Amino acid sequence: MVLTGAEIVIRCLQEEKVEHVFGYPGGAVLFIYDALFQQEQVRHVLVRHEQAAVHAADGYARSTQKVGVALVTSGPGATNAVTGIATAFCDSIPLVIISGQVPTAAIGQDAFQEVDTVGITRPCVKHNFLVKDVRDIAATIKKAFYLARTGRPGPVLVDIPKDVSMHKCEFEYPQEISMRSYNPVVKGHQGQIRKAVQLLLEARRPMIYTGGGVILSDAAEQLTKLTRLLGFPITNTLMGLGGYPASDRQYLGMPGMHGTYEANMAMHYSDVLLAVGARFDDRVIGSPAHFAEEPRKIIHVDIDPSSISKRVKVDVPIVGDVREVLDEMIRQLEAGKARPNAEALAAWWKQVEEWRSRNCMVYKNSDEIIKPQFVVQKLWEVTGGDAIVTSDVGQHQMWASQYYRFDKPRRWLNSGGLGTMGVGMPYAMGAQLANPGATVACVTGEASIQMNIQELSTCKQFRLPIKICNLNNRYLGMVRQWQELFHGGRYSESYMDSLPDFAKLAEAYGHVGIRVDKPADVEPALREAFTKHKNELVFLDFQVDPTENVYPMVQGGKGLTEMILSAEDL
Amino acid sequence: MRHVISLLIENESGALSRVSGLFSARGYNIESLTVAPTEDASMSRMTIVTTGSDDIIEQITKQLNKLVEVVKVVDISEAAHIERELMLIKLRATGKDREEVKRTADIFRARIIDVTEASYVVELTGNQAKLDAFIGAIDNTLILETVRSGICGVGRGDRILKL
Ligand SMILES: Cc1cc2nc3c(=O)[nH]c(=O)nc-3n(C[C@H](O)[C@H](O)[C@H](O)COP(=O)(O)OP(=O)(O)OC[C@H]3O[C@@H](n4cnc5c(N)ncnc54)[C@H](O)[C@@H]3O)c2cc1C
Ligand SMILES: Cc1ncc(C[n+]2csc(CCOP(=O)(O)OP(=O)(O)O)c2C)c(N)n1
Ligand SMILES: [Mg+2]
Numbered sequence: 001m002v003l004t005g006a007e008i009v010i011r012c013l014q015e016e017k018v019e020h021v022f023g024y025p026g027g028a029v030l031f032i033y034d035a036l037f038q039q040e041q042v043r044h045v046l047v048r049h050e051q052a053a054v055h056a057a058d059g060y061a062r063s064t065q066k067v068g069v070a071l072v073t074s075g076p077g078a079t080n081a082v083t084g085i086a087t088a089f090c091d092s093i094p095l096v097i098i099s100g101q102v103p104t105a106a107i108g109q110d111a112f113q114e115v116d117t118v119g120i121t122r123p124c125v126k127h128n129f130l131v132k133d134v135r136d137i138a139a140t141i142k143k144a145f146y147l148a149r150t151g152r153p154g155p156v157l158v159d160i161p162k163d164v165s166m167h168k169c170e171f172e173y174p175q176e177i178s179m180r181s182y183n184p185v186v187k188g189h190q191g192q193i194r195k196a197v198q199l200l201l202e203a204r205r206p207m208i209y210t211g212g213g214v215i216l217s218d219a220a221e222q223l224t225k226l227t228r229l230l231g232f233p234i235t236n237t238l239m240g241l242g243g244y245p246a247s248d249r250q251y252l253g254m255p256g257m258h259g260t261y262e263a264n265m266a267m268h269y270s271d272v273l274l275a276v277g278a279r280f281d282d283r284v285i286g287s288p289a290h291f292a293e294e295p296r297k298i299i300h301v302d303i304d305p306s307s308i309s310k311r312v313k314v315d316v317p318i319v320g321d322v323r324e325v326l327d328e329m330i331r332q333l334e335a336g337k338a339r340p341n342a343e344a345l346a347a348w349w350k351q352v353e354e355w356r357s358r359n360c361m362v363y364k365n366s367d368e369i370i371k372p373q374f375v376v377q378k379l380w381e382v383t384g385g386d387a388i389v390t391s392d393v394g395q396h397q398m399w400a401s402q403y404y405r406f407d408k409p410r411r412w413l414n415s416g417g418l419g420t421m422g423v424g425m426p427y428a429m430g431a432q433l434a435n436p437g438a439t440v441a442c443v444t445g446e447a448s449i450q451m452n453i454q455e456l457s458t459c460k461q462f463r464l465p466i467k468i469c470n471l472n473n474r475y476l477g478m479v480r481q482w483q484e485l486f487h488g489g490r491y492s493e494s495y496m497d498s499l500p501d502f503a504k505l506a507e508a509y510g511h512v513g514i515r516v517d518k519p520a521d522v523e524p525a526l527r528e529a530f531t532k533h534k535n536e537l538v539f540l541d542f543q544v545d546p547t548e549n550v551y552p553m554v555q556g557g558k559g560l561t562e563m564i565l566s567a568e569d570l
Numbered sequence: 571m572r573h574v575i576s577l578l579i580e581n582e583s584g585a586l587s588r589v590s591g592l593f594s595a596r597g598y599n600i601e602s603l604t605v606a607p608t609e610d611a612s613m614s615r616m617t618i619v620t621t622g623s624d625d626i627i628e629q630i631t632k633q634l635n636k637l638v639e640v641v642k643v644v645d646i647s648e649a650a651h652i653e654r655e656l657m658l659i660k661l662r663a664t665g666k667d668r669e670e671v672k673r674t675a676d677i678f679r680a681r682i683i684d685v686t687e688a689s690y691v692v693e694l695t696g697n698q699a700k701l702d703a704f705i706g707a708i709d710n711t712l713i714l715e716t717v718r719s720g721i722c723g724v725g726r727g728d729r730i731l732k733l
Pocket of ligand 1: 152211276278320322397415419
């Protein structure tokens with residue numbers, strides 16, 4: 001069948017079973033929008049800013065196993081998308097971004113709305129393409145989806161000049177794709193896995209540390225099975241929350257800068273550390289030199305060889321997909337008779353429980369002023385711990401990760417690697433569209449939410465009943481906290497003056513707005529939002545204590561055992 | 571430590587900037603980089619001379635392998651290998667310098683490939699040290715232009731980098 005390039009683009013999306021495309025039209029993509037108009041299978045979600053299009057596609061991907069898709073025009077459309085692309089890149093999220101480009105003949109002529117999109121995005125995509133011939137569109141889009149979802153996932157951009165979208169050719173979607181230069185290893189090396197299992201069985205102070213890789217490979221089930229089989233303590237990074245049920249006894253909470261005392265101490269003093277789909281980030285291990293002071297054997301499972309021995313020297317590297325490798329570990333353990341040393345394990349758990357008994361997550365609640373932690377706890381209760389929770393970046397993000405207990409994967413969506421303020425609402429939009437029946441809450445701050453506040457309009461148009469919980473402390477709280485602790489209390493530009501009345505703002509967009517001032521009103525307001533206004537977007541503006549800080553804390557550059565547990569430690 | 575990394579890469583536009591971008595973005599050194607198509611025109615071969623600790627070189631090879639268009643990467647300096655560089659050097663050649671330049675070129679088995687009344691262009695191939703030595707042996711004030719290709723490398727014997 002002979003089709004235009006634009007029609008081919010849409011047919012490719014249909015072939016990939018894409019249901020939602022998040023985008024914003026413009027000159028260079030007019031033919032593609034025209035083709036989109038003439039079919040019904042692929043639904044377009046018109047955002048109000050291209051950054052939000054990419055974030056929403058990203059949230060869509062994070063909450064499912066699918067590839068998120070965004071469509072933007074050339075020039076400013078593409079540059080607006082860059083923050084979204086970089087955010088997905090840093091957290092290894094599979095996306096396909098289609099951008100329009102000026103006609104081939106105009107490329108390099110400083111044409112209207114021309115930017116070198118492939119050049120600008122090169123350092124923050126897994127791969128990108130400029131399609132110069134209509135006959136290459138189908139194969140390129142096929143490759144883009146394949147690259148985005150396999151190996152270590154990531155965003156892939158396809159730049160299509162306007163004339164290429166207008167030209168015609170015969171359409172045929174390739175069934176198979178093979179690339180001689182790209183063959184990610186999926187199955188782990190048998191011998192290495194055997195070595196790892198041996199080490200685990202001999203361990204006296206074992207610890208399991210897992211991250212985003214477990215979520216990305218949909219291996220929560222395998223991880224839970226293996227962890228229970230071994231009986232070891234486990235911690236999940238900010239990106240790995242929900243990989244193991246947070247309410248289980250073996251779970252020690254999150255590690256790292258704002259992780260729990262018990263998780264950090266157990267990471268540090270373990271003799272065998274099993275790292276799975278986690279990348280020893282600086283916000284997790286603090287100073288690598290301090291971490292290396294304590295001798296321990298490290299097993300590292302990761303699909304990307306460059307993640308292994310990058311920041312921390314590893315003893316047993318296993319390159320492969322988490323799910324495949326854990327399956328094989330379980331198989332080997334179950335086939336053998338050997339079990340971990342019960343006596344050593346009991347002694348280790350005694351030590352771990354001692355650390356846990358420090359109760360590092362307690363905070364002083366108040367009857368007068370709303371504590372942000374309290375709001376998150378109540379949110380957890382009211383939603384039965386089963387909501388999809390998105391977050392922005394700052395103190396509220398940390399409190400959401402600490403006080404909402406995630407028992408399942410793909411329930412916690414946030415920007416860990418790039419730390420992009422403004423992702424919260426678009427993530428919630430993507431998640432709600434992907435999971436129409438699910439309860440979706442966005443825990444945000446008064447500064448972050450303003451970075452993409454225009455999306456309240458998109459939410460109205462597409463009737464997205466998300467619940468926004470604004471922990472309004474009138475400060476760039478996380479910045480204020482660092483200024484308080486490390487810059488002599490000089491609050492340079494961290495006060496958020498001239499805030500809007502968020503409840504009224506939400507109403508102006510056609511939503512429900514509720515302002516909450518007193519602790520006693522927190523739970524009733526949440527109940528009202530999640531029951532009475534179940535099918536509406538509710539903006540809950542909680543006036544929280546502006547002076548509250550996030551604890552525990554490992555200061556940047558310090559070691560995991562050098563924690564500040566509360567303000568009293570200062 | 572100095573390393574010579576050879577790689578095969580899909581011969582597509584932008585492939586070179588992916589490699590050079592990787593080095594600048596991650597702060598790796600590039601001493602020289604050469605690239606040209608192989609006998610299979612769909613693939614190019616690149617030789618990169620770089621320096622770094624063992625950990626950094628390990629990351630460099632891993633990061634290069636991760637580039638979608640890179641087909642194969644080998645650190646050829648890990649074992650016996652040959653390096654060659656081509657230099658074209660234009661020298662002032664007048665009066666008694668004419669004879670002196672010719673003699674030095676002969677000693678180095680270089681060839682004079684362009685002659686005018688006032689200048690020679692000398693072609694010299696060898697490893698880096700040999701080219702440096704030639705420049706050292708020539709009176710510096712005679713040098714009008716120097717063009718060096720950067721290093722090409724290949725493993726000795728049956729060490730073969732092929733698809
Ligand atoms: C304000 C702020 C504070 C933060 N504080 C903390 C903190 O206290 N604690 C914390 O943990 N984080 C914290 N972070 C997040 C931190 O910056 C990192 O984003 C995070 O720790 C990285 O998580 P990860 O190690 O799980 O790696 P990810 O970024 O999730 O990477 C996943 C890894 O898994 C691999 N992988 C992917 N797919 C597969 C597969 N199928 N099979 C095998 N491997 C796979 C990838 O190659 C990669 O190495 C904070 C962020 C912000 C913004
Ligand atoms: C786009 C962007 N700009 C700046 C920052 C730096 N930053 C990190 S947290 C933060 C403050 C966030 O304030 P708010 O959303 O109110 O959250 P709070 O910390 O008060 O809970 C800032 C400015 C960032 N992460 N992202
Ligand atoms: Mg704030």
